[in-house]
Every structure is written in C-alpha cells, then in structure tokens.
Amino acid sequence: MVIVIDIGNSTAVIAGIEEDQVVFTGEVETNRSWGAAEYTRLLRPILEGRSCRGAILSSVVPQITQAMLQAAGNILGVEPMLVGPETKTGLTVDVPEPDKVGRDRLVDAAWAAEHFPLPAVTADLGTATTLNLVLPGKIFAGGIICAGLQTCLNALHQRAAQLPQLELEIPQRIVGRNTAECMLSGAVAGTAAMIDGLVASIEEELGTPVTLLLTGGGGKYVTGLLRHSHTFDPDMTRKGLALLYRLNAEQ
Numbered sequence: 001m002v003i004v005i006d007i008g009n010s011t012a013v014i015a016g017i018e019e020d021q022v023v024f025t026g027e028v029e030t031n032r033s034w035g036a037a038e039y040t041r042l043l044r045p046i047l048e049g050r051s052c053r054g055a056i057l058s059s060v061v062p063q064i065t066q067a068m069l070q071a072a073g074n075i076l077g078v079e080p081m082l083v084g085p086e087t088k089t090g091l092t093v094d095v096p097e098p099d100k101v102g103r104d105r106l107v108d109a110a111w112a113a114e115h116f117p118l119p120a121v122t123a124d125l126g127t128a129t130t131l132n133l134v135l136p137g138k139i140f141a142g143g144i145i146c147a148g149l150q151t152c153l154n155a156l157h158q159r160a161a162q163l164p165q166l167e168l169e170i171p172q173r174i175v176g177r178n179t180a181e182c183m184l185s186g187a188v189a190g191t192a193a194m195i196d197g198l199v200a201s202i203e204e205e206l207g208t209p210v211t212l213l214l215t216g217g218g219g220k221y222v223t224g225l226l227r228h229s230h231t232f233d234p235d236m237t238r239k240g241l242a243l244l245y246r247l248n249a250e251q
Helices: 036-047 062-076 103-115 149-159 179-206 236-249
Strands: 002-007 011-018 021-029 054-059 120-125 128-135 139-147 211-215 230-232
Touching: 002 062, 002 236, 011 036, 011 236, 021 036, 021 236, 036 062, 054 062, 054 103, 054 236, 103 120, 103 128, 103 139, 103 211, 103 236, 120 179, 120 236, 128 179, 139 149, 139 179, 149 179, 179 211, 211 236
Parallel strands: 002 054, 120 211, 211 230
Antiparallel strands: 002 011, 011 021, 120 128, 128 139
C-alpha cells in the first residue's frame, strides 16, 4: 500500500492506495499556523499502525509542507516523497513556466494521460476550480483557474451585506425562490454551466472532442448537472499521487 497526502487550501486528504483502489481515507484541516506537533497529533489516528511500502505528498500550501512531511514521517517511519519540479510525471509540460504549475494540476493530468483517451480535460473542484488540458503524447498544455464553489458562496456573504453564509448543497431548482436558493443555483448550477461552456470552447479551439474528467470535493455537487459526457472520480488526485510514487520509486 502507498500512503498519499494531498494538501489543499482548505483540507489535507490522506489515503491508502493499493493497485489503484482506495483502502482508506481521512482528512485534516489545512491551518497555516500549525507545526509538526499539531499535525502529528491529527495524523496519528489516521496513520498509526498502517503498513506501507512508501508515501508521497503533494502540497499547494508551502507554509505547512515541511510540517506535514515531518509529522507523516514520524508516524509512518518512512520519509514521504515530495512532489516537486523534478518529480517524474510522464508528462511533457508545455507551458512557459512549468515550475510554477500547481502540483495538484499535474497529478490530475498524469492520471488522465495514463488511463484515458487524449485529448482530455481534468476539472478539479476544490477551493479553486481548475481545468487542465492534456494533449495526445501526454502533453500538459495549460488550463483555466476559476473560483471554487464554496469560495463563491463565501465571497458573496463577505462582500454583500444582506447575503447569508451558506454551505454547499445541490440546488433543487435552477430558478431560486428565496435568497439561499438563488445563491446555491448561481454557485453550483453556474459552475456546471461554466464547465460545459469552457469545455465546448476548448473543443472548438482544438477542433476535436475531449475526454472530460471530474474530481475534487465539489465534484459531487455538479456531476448531475453537467451536460457534457464525463467521468467523475472523487479520488482521482489520490490515485494520481500513487501513480507518481510508482513512476519515481522505480528510479
């Protein structure tokens, strides 16, 4: 089993992957003020006693990367591999500044390139919604970054005095009958429509259909609203991390 740790802006997801199957999952809050001691305390109930052949960590929050590496290493007894610019992904990253591409975006793209027909678009719905294009030949060609579902709702509450704070749920109708319904429709149905529209524009620009892959914590809210044929796998990033571990451990 490979232990994978995916540090996002809001939460860090920990999973055990065996032969592309998820054995267990857990998550902890992403708190930029915590150190190794706090994360050791939080990770111990999830990781203690787990037998693994290795571990790998991807992070989009540099402030806590080292603390999480230390905490996981202390519990597991192995130093996790850190996904970085030198990590083998199987991709050719064809953008002007490849080192600045978010590691999570490359992890999703690597999984898509290995398992699905190309060209493909991965849509990862977290704190941000990111769409990434993978061309034939396993070429990462760039993408699109938008505000995430909960981020949209939070911004409306923070910037508009009369709009309430809401938690995500699937809207029951497109045209809301009260303020909360209107906000949910705008965030969730609006994101689904945005993804459909962006994918259609990508296909028009390429002159060919693409395979659409959906993942991330927000994916479950929009998968039933998307009109474009797609595959929804909430664990795609974690499976992609296990793939990167295998690619690099072989070296």
